[in-house]
Amino acid sequence: MRKLILLMLLLCAVIASGCSETVPPKDDAKNAATAAVQEKKDISFIVYRAASDGSEKLLPEKITMKDNGKSLPENALIALVTTKPQDAKMDDVVPIGTKVRSLKIEQDGTAYADFTRELAKKGQGSYGEMMLCYAITNTLTEFPEIKRVQILIEGKKAITLSGHMDIEDPLTRNTTLL
Amino acid sequence: MRKIFLLTLLACCMLLGAVAQAAQITDVKWGVNKADVLRIVVDVTDTAGYAVDMEGDTLNLTVNADKGAQVPHSKAVKSSLADSLKIVDKGSYTVVRVPLKQRLLEKSYKAFVLKKDPATGRPFRVVLDVTPRQTSYSGYGAATTVVSNRPVVSNRPTKTNSSIKKNTVIKTNTAADKKADKKKSSSKKKTDSKKVDNKKNTAAAKTETTVNKPVNKSDADKLAVIKGNGRFRTSGGLDGKIITLDAGHGGSDPGAIGSDGTKEKNITLAITKIVKEILEDKGAKVYMTRTTDVDVFGPNASDAEELQARVNVGEKYNSDMFVSLHINSSVNKNIGGFSTYYYPKTDNDLRLAKNIQNKLAANFGVDDLGVRQANFYVIKRISMPAVLVEMCFISNEKELTLMKGQWFQKKTARLIAEGIEKYFA
Numbered sequence: 001m002r003k004l005i006l007l008m009l010l011l012c013a014v015i016a017s018g019c020s021e022t023v024p025p026k027d028d029a030k031n032a033a034t035a036a037v038q039e040k041k042d043i044s045f046i047v048y049r050a051a052s053d054g055s056e057k058l059l060p061e062k063i064t065m066k067d068n069g070k071s072l073p074e075n076a077l078i079a080l081v082t083t084k085p086q087d088a089k090m091d092d093v094v095p096i097g098t099k100v101r102s103l104k105i106e107q108d109g110t111a112y113a114d115f116t117r118e119l120a121k122k123g124q125g126s127y128g129e130m131m132l133c134y135a136i137t138n139t140l141t142e143f144p145e146i147k148r149v150q151i152l153i154e155g156k157k158a159i160t161l162s163g164h165m166d167i168e169d170p171l172t173r174n175t176t177l178l
Numbered sequence: 179m180r181k182i183f184l185l186t187l188l189a190c191c192m193l194l195g196a197v198a199q200a201a202q203i204t205d206v207k208w209g210v211n212k213a214d215v216l217r218i219v220v221d222v223t224d225t226a227g228y229a230v231d232m233e234g235d236t237l238n239l240t241v242n243a244d245k246g247a248q249v250p251h252s253k254a255v256k257s258s259l260a261d262s263l264k265i266v267d268k269g270s271y272t273v274v275r276v277p278l279k280q281r282l283l284e285k286s287y288k289a290f291v292l293k294k295d296p297a298t299g300r301p302f303r304v305v306l307d308v309t310p311r312q313t314s315y316s317g318y319g320a321a322t323t324v325v326s327n328r329p330v331v332s333n334r335p336t337k338t339n340s341s342i343k344k345n346t347v348i349k350t351n352t353a354a355d356k357k358a359d360k361k362k363s364s365s366k367k368k369t370d371s372k373k374v375d376n377k378k379n380t381a382a383a384k385t386e387t388t389v390n391k392p393v394n395k396s397d398a399d400k401l402a403v404i405k406g407n408g409r410f411r412t413s414g415g416l417d418g419k420i421i422t423l424d425a426g427h428g429g430s431d432p433g434a435i436g437s438d439g440t441k442e443k444n445i446t447l448a449i450t451k452i453v454k455e456i457l458e459d460k461g462a463k464v465y466m467t468r469t470t471d472v473d474v475f476g477p478n479a480s481d482a483e484e485l486q487a488r489v490n491v492g493e494k495y496n497s498d499m500f501v502s503l504h505i506n507s508s509v510n511k512n513i514g515g516f517s518t519y520y521y522p523k524t525d526n527d528l529r530l531a532k533n534i535q536n537k538l539a540a541n542f543g544v545d546d547l548g549v550r551q552a553n554f555y556v557i558k559r560i561s562m563p564a565v566l567v568e569m570c571f572i573s574n575e576k577e578l579t580l581m582k583g584q585w586f587q588k589k590t591a592r593l594i595a596e597g598i599e600k601y602f603a
Contacts, residue, residue: 054513056550091510123442125434125507126519126568130552147231159482159555163431164504164566166555168482169283175234176551 043067047080048138048178049090050131058131058138058177059090073143074103077113080139093132095121101155103140109147110170111140119161120153126164133165134174141173148172201226201243203272204301206265208255213309216257218274220304228304230289237287239274239306258310276308280522281553283311311523401486406493410562412526416599417461419499422492424556425450425466426504426566429473431484434507436572442505443471445581449569450503452591460599467491485555492560499530499598500564502556505581507573514574515545519552519566526563526601534567534597541593544570544577567594 044064051057063079070078081094101114113136124132137149148170151158159168201224208218218239220228226243245267252264255276264275292303411419425447427433433442447468454464467474467488475487492500506517518535520527531549539546547568557564569590570577580586 050510052510052512054508054510054515054545054547056517056547091508093509122431123434123507125442125571125573126504126552126554126566127506127508127513127517127571133553159480160485163427163433163481163485164552164554166553166558171553172232173234 041067043072043075045072045076045079046139046142047076048135048142049080049085049087050093050135052089052091054127056127056131056177058135058174059087061085061087061090071103073105073111073140073146074100076139076142077103077136080135081115091131093128093135095119095124095132101152105145109145111146111149112152113140113149114152114155117154119151120158122162124162129160129162129165131177132161133167133171134177137171138173138178202246203241203243203249203265204246206249206253206263206274208253208257208263210257214258215310216255216259216276216308218263218276218306218308220274220306221301222304223301225291225302226304228289228291230287230306232282235278235281237276237278237282237306237308239276239289239304240271241274241304242271244270245272259308274306276306278308280311282308286311401482402490403486404490404493406496406561408561409496410498410524410526411602412498412529412563413602415461416457416602419462419602420465420495420497421457421462421598422465422467422495422497422500423450423454424488424491424500424502425468426502428468428471430477430479431473434505434572436578437575438578440572440578440582442507442572445505445569445572445587446503447471449587449591449594452588453501453503453595456592456595457598460595463495465491465495465497486559488556489560492562492564497562499601500556500560500562501534501594501598502554502564502566503594504566504568506568506571508571509573511573511575514571514577515547516542516570517547517568518549519554519557519568520549521554521558521564522551523558523561524563527557527565530563530598530601531565533601534565534594537593537597537600538567538569538590541589544580 042064043066044062046060046062048058049061051059063076063083065075065079068075078100081098081100084092095118097116097118099116099118101116102112103114104112106112119132133151136151140146140149149172150170151161151167153161157168160166201222203220203222205221206218207221208216210216220239220241220243222241222243224243226241228242229240231238231240245265249265251266252262254262259280260276260278262277264277266273266275286309287306289304289306292300292305294300294302425443427441427443427446429443431443433446435441447470450466451469454466457464473479473484474491475483479487488502489500506513516535516538518531518538520531522528528549535546535549539548552566554566557566570581572578572581
């Protein structure tokens with residue numbers, strides 16, 4: 001009996017210490033939504049597109065598709081690159097022919113998004129280049145496990161896409177564009 | 179017996195709840211050390227979990243404890259990193275929000291806890307240290323002490339030490355150097371210590387050239403990075419000021435192209451040349467990154483080499499200011515207007531952007547897209563105040579017609595020069 005009580009106390013202690021270390025989950029609602037979606041056959045996620053009024057804003061577009069076994073961030077990235085916006089209020093800023101080569105998410109929250117060379121198209125203005133970089137970054141950082149995004153071209157770190165943006169370091173979510 | 183169990187369990191749970199509730203924040207303090215590192219200390223009555231994350235330009239320290247009633251909702255801070263911090267009560271936890279005035283380098287903040295210290299009477303503390311871009315940060319080698327008080331490309335902590343060894347560091351010293359010295363002698367001590375650091379750093383970089391072979395070679399590792407004296411003048415009129423103008427794109431890179439084949443690189447060069455003339459007439463010393471249709475670095479340059487070559491021109495001449503002129507483009511043909519971009523690395527970048535954009539916005543009938551912050555290479559990696567001006571959209575038919583004409587080119591150039599003059603006034 002004594003042993004059991006001791007065990008219980010121990011258990012309590014463990015739980016207590018565990019609790020004090022716990023960080024409050026910030027995206028409860030989002031996590032729950034993601035989990036709920038994954039249980040079903042359909043999956044949905046948000047991708048960010050450039051506002052077509054030139055206001056230098058990114059607008060969210062919700063995309064729902066059949067679960068294909070790929071991770072949500074990967075599906076979101078592929079959708080951003082290969083689909084056109086459904087709303088006339090949004091522009092597709094991804095250069096034609098761009099494909100996603102891979103997406104790796106590291107434990108530290110850095111996502112390595114690797115694209116084909118079409119993404120680094122010369123002749124885009126700084127406006128297009130900036131919207132493109134943050135459409136990618138904000139779409140990926142919508143997922144709580146991704147904190148920053150390193151854009152790769154053909155597997156290698158790029159300095160810039162078209163001569164304005166500095167993308168050598170990973171980009172973090174840009175909230176001023178939202 | 180069972181009942182006793184349940185009772186014990188209940189007691190445990192209540193105790194647990196009591197423990198969790200007991201953790202309360204009693205104070206939030208801050209301090210800045212000699213290296214400009216901002217430290218935020220959260221006093222908590224009991225052990226508490228914590229997390230740190232960036233939300234745009236705001237650094238959030240989340241502490242799993244209640245906010246004590248005596249803790250204010252906001253506090254003023256005197257630091258190069260932030261002017262204030264907010265303490266937000268989220269019910270079961272508390273968030274200390276630090277709106278940053280500058281973009282941080284990666285991993286330049288860290289949080290840790292300090293145990294309760296009965297000897298000194300100090301409570302359990304959650305500590306957040308934030309290192310500004312200017313200083314070296316922990317985990318980065320001793321040989322990499324940053325030289326100037328502004329970001330220096332070769333010392334970017336995101337790269338491995340090997341990258342520094344491969345960088346060619348060229349220290350320039352001109353007559354202008356001394357002139358600038360005289361004008362800005364407000365803190366002689368600071369300048370002197372900077373010089374010493376500079377020597378040390380260059381020496382360290384040199385001695386290490388023979389050591390390890392580089393790992394993780396990236397484009398930037400091969401760059402020749404020129405660093406100026408790290409000083410710039412921000413007032414006293416245009417006369418004698420050193421200004422570097424950068425005509426966007428050029429040579430193998432046409433920049434954006436209009437529907438009729440008009441190339442951005444040609445328009446930017448034409449306007450830049452006019453700006454130079456006007457500024458020189460008013461007594462400024464003006465350098466251009468290119469004066470003809472060429473790649474600044476030379477043929478077959480990588481993106482990094484080409485962009486860094488432009489930065490190098492500004493640094494080489496110890497410029498007081500760097501202005502990059504571009505023409506914008508968008509897939510949406512309706513977008514138009516002027517915008518001026520800055521990167522908040524000195525106290526003067528935003529002021530320069532405002533001075534130029536205000537002139538352009540007030541005197542043209544096209545859209546005013548305003549002053550905007552951007553992560554652009556040439557304005558971010560150069561040490562002196564810099565802006566990148568986007569002079570309308572080549573993708574917009576109306577603006578394309580405008581920008582090909584002398585009237586637009588001259589007027590734009592004059593307004594940019596006036597903005598620069600106002601900045602130095």
